[in-house]
Amino acid sequence: MPTGPADSFKQPRFANSSTFARLPRLDEVGDEASVIVLGVPFDSGTSYRPGARFGPTAIRQGSKLLRPYHPPLDLEPFNIVQVADAGDVSVNPFDIVETLQIVEAAADEHLAKGRRVITLGGDHTIALALLRSVSKQHGPVALVHFDAHLDTWDTYFGAPYTHGTPFRRAFEEGLLAEESCIHVGTHGPLYARSDLEDDRGFGFALISADRFSEIGPRAVGEEIKRRVGTRPVYLSIDIDVLDPGFAPGTGTPEAGGLSSRELLQSIRAMHGVKLVGGDVVEVSPAYDHAEITSIAAAHVAYEMLALMVAPST
């Protein structure tokens, strides 16, 4: 029987634990853990408002109210497998390339032990490191990407590795399964028509926030499932897919995004996909208010965990 969160009827939620969802630390459960939550406090790939380096701490703080039973899926995710918090990776804020290597190595080590990893960012640059690691084990993956932006731009100021470019690099490095990837929730203007053309060339389908609002979260879930099929799926969620009203605490906010409920419902509607890894990124607490962004991100990570451990029907 896995060790679950601290009992909140005995230990107040505002006391003591600083792990995600008040779960045990990895060093407390060690080899038992088969899913871990990993922080990557890095934001040196940010092009506008920085601060996502404080994201992991904030999301953990925002996760203290999470409870162990998930009503829509009727399961207790922390009872199915051992989930643990593996703390933060010690990144180098002054070196993007080195940090990508550090993060990849950290993920490799966990995967080598048979663990799946849900990452708390950090800016979106780090997704590249995680895709490198996960694709080493699973081969090219079907990327499901919730974001206001495409993140398939080429370079900023000559820099190839930034939070706007991870998925172009991933495509170029062969980490993505062909014709299986999809962006969800994009909104806001782009640089040029060619952004969309390039993106299609990398094998992405796209459900914009506008189209999302027309078809609803269930249909979105169905469309994602058709797109990814039975391939291994990596789910990367940039919190700026939410409207700034729901997620002010982020670095490149765009008006017109999803509501928290829409996002959570569409993750649930993906039930049945083969989720091999995921991340929630771009939470920048200095711009948050009353933890609303980090609470939303904590719920997103919880949905991801439930999706990961839920028995397929």
Place this chain on the structure above:
Amino acid sequence: MPTGPADSFKQPRFANSSTFARLPRLDEVGDEASVIVLGVPFDSGTSYRPGARFGPTAIRQGSKLLRPYHPPLDLEPFNIVQVADAGDVSVNPFDIVETLQIVEAAADEHLAKGRRVITLGGDHTIALALLRSVSKQHGPVALVHFDAHLDTWDTYFGAPYTHGTPFRRAFEEGLLAEESCIHVGTHGPLYARSDLEDDRGFGFALISADRFSEIGPRAVGEEIKRRVGTRPVYLSIDIDVLDPGFAPGTGTPEAGGLSSRELLQSIRAMHGVKLVGGDVVEVSPAYDHAEITSIAAAHVAYEMLALMVAPST
């Protein structure tokens, strides 16, 4: 003709009055009043972020922009009966049981004079006192409960009276009409599957936020009306039924809630029920921003007042 709010074409809204909706104080209209707004500045039953003791002051401040004409119902609620602000109950922040007695006694006194009471909380613990009072006069009531949570848990740290337990106590004390109560807007994880099972055992139906989003506010209103029938209704609204984006100023926020518009529309859609009392609780201003939570709560209380005084069709 009832005395209405201060005339905002003569007295600026930012001047002088500190009553709800700039209505007269109870001592100014006395026996004329048949509906009162009552503050209960109490938060010692809170399990996470406290501060709802400042809720009544904040909701009144947030109510200064309310105007006397209600377009959707085409009525002027303050012209139909005399509504007045009865100020705050002097609670004891260091004694929950005593406070429940103080609040019950205060409500009893108003009900004995033929007044109906809309309460501004304060945390949800106080709903128990109000149900005790209202059921003494009307018998067991049909509880319509908007909330992220069920609030039918048993105890926290051995404490029977907290903001997570009022409706289990109310059930045990026989204050609730059988098979007539309903939760609306629940979202977020629970402690265990048994939470839902217990809750059904207490006679509650449930419309989750997910289901709400599928059927819409009108159908929600219809379903509530079918559930409560012609029984006396007590309407208890925890502001955390709203998504944190709409109500950051609360103590136990859960991502994925209702929008303000959905909440207001579903209250309106209850038009025709026999409303004998109600409350708006869990506004914690220290976590609010630009009064958005207290403005939402003020509009909720206004809808409740309109519902209470509207002629049934």
Place this chain on the structure above:
Amino acid sequence: MPTGPADSFKQPRFANSSTFARLPRLDEVGDEASVIVLGVPFDSGTSYRPGARFGPTAIRQGSKLLRPYHPPLDLEPFNIVQVADAGDVSVNPFDIVETLQIVEAAADEHLAKGRRVITLGGDHTIALALLRSVSKQHGPVALVHFDAHLDTWDTYFGAPYTHGTPFRRAFEEGLLAEESCIHVGTHGPLYARSDLEDDRGFGFALISADRFSEIGPRAVGEEIKRRVGTRPVYLSIDIDVLDPGFAPGTGTPEAGGLSSRELLQSIRAMHGVKLVGGDVVEVSPAYDHAEITSIAAAHVAYEMLALMVAPST
């Protein structure tokens, strides 16, 4: 070829430029400009929370992330005609009447040079000056008005020119095309039933936020287009048409408004109208958080620009 925004792959978005969307200043492009963005930092017509005098600066700051390509309409608005930022009008904060004259004169000057003007407010009082100017050139215009409020009240404290009265004055002055104007997104209580009756007398149709939520943004766009026909359209958007969750930074917030996405989608759905001028008003940054209101307003202005320059189909 028009001069576009500063290249954000060479000059960081957080550097240097303080113009709307990092466009050129008017003095840099001069006679080439056919559409300008004009700030009116004035809030002395405000009846509740002031501060919209800082609106133009805030909206420009919130516009720095705007990019040149507009996916839903598949166009690059700044490439079609020369758009420039004309800076702010030097208003007199101590004299409403004089300010209306100053603003009208400034607009006249631009219109005389064949420029169309998108104004960044400032409180809603200033719309009267802009309607005076635009109707001198185009004759009475079809006003499309997104707002929580009607803004057709008569006087406050005897003052005829305030942010609650511009469109009654505009009607009285014959600036509005008969039976062609429309309010969209109204919500919250009014002073009296006669507010609506008077308003209809001035020739306004009305789509409330409640009705908006039932029919959706496309149908709203269609209804607007039927209402305005081929007449010259002036589009005035009070940011408080949004729910306070999306736009806390405003002066007279009312719970139950539109989402940012709904607002942006309905502007887009007006594609094809003959837009001769417009404004975005009532952004009050002191009440904003993390720029969410000014970012929403910046996107609204961007949609308006796209609507103005888009080739009609």
Place this chain on the structure above:
Amino acid sequence: MPTGPADSFKQPRFANSSTFARLPRLDEVGDEASVIVLGVPFDSGTSYRPGARFGPTAIRQGSKLLRPYHPPLDLEPFNIVQVADAGDVSVNPFDIVETLQIVEAAADEHLAKGRRVITLGGDHTIALALLRSVSKQHGPVALVHFDAHLDTWDTYFGAPYTHGTPFRRAFEEGLLAEESCIHVGTHGPLYARSDLEDDRGFGFALISADRFSEIGPRAVGEEIKRRVGTRPVYLSIDIDVLDPGFAPGTGTPEAGGLSSRELLQSIRAMHGVKLVGGDVVEVSPAYDHAEITSIAAAHVAYEMLALMVAPST
């Protein structure tokens, strides 16, 4: 025996009362009152950040922790004479001249009944109205003026009555006792050397914040007392005399001001002057944080009340 504040051992400070220091309302004590606190929620004379119209409400909220015993002067100010809260004057936000007349008339009425008035602003414009009233009864008064600024400028945009000009007008109207007035705590740059020359011409002495820091609050008090002698004194305190670190919630902040402790100590050090009226102005709550500015202002008003009622030694 005067009626004092509500008993905070029986009624929690966060409950019920919305008067200054939880004192009785004027209508509760009527003719007994010999000192009143009066709100003037007006900010249309503001040249930069507005919002002082919400000052009176904020200062009252910030005064809830004030207790009845004043240790440094060893007295209970509310036991010496009856002090009451007279509410707010109904100003006209759209007409400065009319508002000055309304405020003057309101003050006249109180003075005619033998009451002394402490005013909570509002912007500094209103001091002119209060000087007009108080000088009608006492003749020209010795003005003691704590402020970052001189407030003896001539006009802004042609407007003679603004928050930067009240004391030049007062001088011109003969309201000030010759060679008896003094500015305290000025800091920040000025428009021109002539500002200081003009000011001296109006009969003002000056203790800058720099000099204040050299001689300390006791010596400042002594210097003020020498300046005013036995003349009737009007004490006008602009909260921006404090450094922005102590008073962020104000409209024209200047770095380098006094600390709260220095300000309170220097008021106490004026003990013995004949105080006939006073004001605390320029609290703009939208820029405040955690009520620190309004708490400072509440303490300032409390010191002023103590100074006013303390028996002279």
Place this chain on the structure above:
Amino acid sequence: MPTGPADSFKQPRFANSSTFARLPRLDEVGDEASVIVLGVPFDSGTSYRPGARFGPTAIRQGSKLLRPYHPPLDLEPFNIVQVADAGDVSVNPFDIVETLQIVEAAADEHLAKGRRVITLGGDHTIALALLRSVSKQHGPVALVHFDAHLDTWDTYFGAPYTHGTPFRRAFEEGLLAEESCIHVGTHGPLYARSDLEDDRGFGFALISADRFSEIGPRAVGEEIKRRVGTRPVYLSIDIDVLDPGFAPGTGTPEAGGLSSRELLQSIRAMHGVKLVGGDVVEVSPAYDHAEITSIAAAHVAYEMLALMVAPST
């Protein structure tokens, strides 16, 4: 050689550790620890603004920038003895008396192992539990108490154990050394002259904030040292001894307090006293901004640690 803080040249300060000053957890060093930092997340004894239950988490977050070398005392406190973070005590937010017992028992256990305890509050109620524990081992202690308030009131609403009464209870229980205790930094009004008289009766001397500002921190330190002599000293610091400008994040702020520098300097000036225990309380993060209060509190705790381990000269 004690285990010190995580090396911030290898692990970024914003990564991983959530202990005070990034020190090891107690379970990592166990029997080696001779000084521990202990959180008590409790605020049910609060009479005004609650929220200090989140104080320990906030102070730890605010302590991440602390470095190991203390220049004024020229020592490395974490190298002299093993210091560790013992996490939080699991209090009962619904029972003050039980919580006092829990906290006392927790402290007893540490003291029994020869550890000295620095407590992070939490509201001031908990100081009673800590004095009970420390006096069991050391006999009555000399209490050095920095606070805006006396905290020797009797009861609130009949409650004997609140944050305003711990030291009266301590006196009554014989926990305080006679004529050896002292309040430092009191400011703001009191309930009555008898507050001071009672307080002297309990054996307290007093250096008010006013007197502090006259004599300066060195003389304050000397006066404290004369007062406590060679007795065991317990140092209790309510963060509201600071002016609200330096510590907005607290529950009962009073204008006119100390600066952070004055507080830190006066603690240092106590060098040589025999410090057997201490606490920093009343940090309420919901009212804080940019962590300024929790950073100040973290520095205060660090000074206390340095004072505790510094070799006496």
Place this chain on the structure above:
Amino acid sequence: MPTGPADSFKQPRFANSSTFARLPRLDEVGDEASVIVLGVPFDSGTSYRPGARFGPTAIRQGSKLLRPYHPPLDLEPFNIVQVADAGDVSVNPFDIVETLQIVEAAADEHLAKGRRVITLGGDHTIALALLRSVSKQHGPVALVHFDAHLDTWDTYFGAPYTHGTPFRRAFEEGLLAEESCIHVGTHGPLYARSDLEDDRGFGFALISADRFSEIGPRAVGEEIKRRVGTRPVYLSIDIDVLDPGFAPGTGTPEAGGLSSRELLQSIRAMHGVKLVGGDVVEVSPAYDHAEITSIAAAHVAYEMLALMVAPST
């Protein structure tokens, strides 16, 4: 006669201009300018809270209230020489070394035209580029450095160029005049005793915040003047030299710093030094409140400008 700031009696301060102190842009005055204000929006050298990339915009916004006459020095700095705002340098947020080159080149270009430069940061890394430039023209300079920290550390995570290391690099590169440099206002703990020893080895004297508070700003100014003598002086001011109560908006705050008034007075007290360049850095607006940090920084830059242009006596 130099062109001064926009006339604020004609153009409201909240309108139009976005330059420092509402001065002309460099392109408006060109060759006339002999002193310029230059923004460097860069924060990739930050080790803790980032965000100083938005510093230049924020300081300019905070400078809008600055007026042209400086009372303590009795001069109008913008009338003595032409001062202009040269906008921001286009840095590369993803490359520290390249950015140092870009900044150095930009400064070189201005210096080559005989201009002196006051830089608005940005994090402290950029001071190295400015010292490289200024020492090319003036030879090694006497560095006067106000800061909480020494900024003479060696590397972080192997990175030689960060905001904690610029002055060690400057020393190694021979940019600093021997035995002429001085730190002022240091406070907070250090990594090790060797930090101070190393620092002295680089030729720095030191006036800690503690010593500053004992001797006062005049004596500090005198001590600085003795230290620098007649050498060319570069004045680098990290805003974190202020206590967090005065400057919350910064990245590595340490409790116990200077007040704004102390800082401004000590700059003034340096009157007579030969100031050849300077910077104000580390303003991070996301952590600021009500612009208090950026207002303080704007006043600091204004004092620096006055110091630079004041005729030596």
